[in-house]
Amino acid sequence: MSHPDFKFLPQLRKNLFVIVFGTDTRAGKLFDIVLLWAIVLSVLSVMLESVREIREAYADLFFISEWFFTILFTIEYSLRIFITAEPKKYAFSFFGIIDLLATLPTYLTLFVAGGSYLIVIRSIRLLRIFRILKLGRYLREASVLSNALAASRHKILVFLGAVFTLAMIMGTLMYMIEGGESGFTSIPRSIYWAIVTITTVGYGDIAPQTILGQAVASMLMLMGYAIIAVPTGIVTTEIAQAEKNRKKKESAAKRECIACGKIGHAKDAIFCKNCAAKL
Template sequence: MSQPEFKYFPKIRKQLFTVVFGTETRAGKLFDIILLWAIVLSVLIVMLESVKEVRDSFDSWFFVAEWFFTGLFTIEYILRLVITAKPGKYAFSFFGIIDLLATLPTYLTLFVAGGSYLVVIRSIRLLRIFRILKLGRYLREASVLSNALVASRHKILVFLGAVFTLVMIMGTLMYMIEGGESGFTSIPRSIYWAIVTITTVGYGDIAPQTITGQAVASMLMLMGYAIIAVPTGIVTSEIATAEKNKKEMEQSKKNLEQSSGRSCTACGVKGHDEDAIYCKNCSAKL
């Protein structure tokens, strides 16, 4: 994020902006690392508080720690608003909304019991680690996966429609075969059994008792293994296509760069800058 122009207290606000929003300086990186550890500790405290034995032993400590972290994150959020030239832009940005949500759950406990457990929302703030550790290239790779999922959405929807039709038919069939004596008390409950079976989860709360029902169940289980492979193949195919398109775009960009600019008289390679002295391919003098 580039430094904005400040109207009031420009020097102090610019220094704070560099520390709070930047990661290029030592102080900025240290600030973000401390912030990430505070987020991890606050989420860990909420998880431990949900354990009855631990909560009974350290209830007062949890109370103090939670309000300490909430106060810390509240001060941080207000500080970000103050040192930003356009507070509204930050407040309605992705991280701005997450930063606000990270402070609200504890205040919510003043009105709603159990609201403090919503502080696990703070874990989303750990996404800042991508900015701190310069992991932006992984986000670019993630875009390839998201593009593949978007491209395969129609095929996946057709697949889900076919699976839904199958479980409705099989659920209705099992309801007719087994009946309420075996736990298939209604068609919706039988459809639930078909979904659990075809996804190979198998809770075991409902099971066919007749030979015919067990035969149908066995067939549905085997179909489940085949069905699971379908969406995997669809997404894998789209990922390969997206990767191919990405490489083609990079190659076309490279070719475009090479086709423009100065040419080397020795090897004929193009794409040199106007102020270049030596060829980037054969090192001959231009």
């Protein structure tokens, strides 16, 4: 039998769950707004701290703010572990790992000392930027985008395979045309040049010198502009379809019976599932 002093815990966990994971209540919305601002301000603090002049002028303020946000996010992470029904599942979920990464770096710096480790400490503290990924749980559109990307993954993989095949062919061709004298010292290096050219980045570290090589490069550059438009069209089409499906579901969920006020009827329903009145 549980101790009488701890009988309130299930109800407390339930109330906290509604606030932390829900957005339907006033307290839940307030929690989300405060957390949103904390994430934005903490990431802004990380960015400003990377500017040497600002860091030197406000070193104490950055130190205080970092520990303030770290403690705040630690409390939030602990709350989520405490109130969720499956703590282990949450801890190893995408957002669980992100929440942990948002707090861990500051604590790690307590155990790493010495001047030679300053670079390591700085790189560890850069992981604080993962806090911005916590914004994803508040964006409804993020689910639309993720569904669109998931639906188009096969088309994108086929597209990437075709582009890589083209890069291999063109890279090998340029290796044969230009050779090592122009910087195309190997087929892998020539493939690197082809990928850079197709993506229209054009670093300029390798460039064809012969007329034939320049003609092939010009053709590949023009192809690059056409190729870039392909994945954009694929993802855009899937996003439009995902958004259309979402609106259909919302419309069906909001369908209301005039007689009894029951909502959530199927789109093709003729009669109310609660009172049997005609819809």
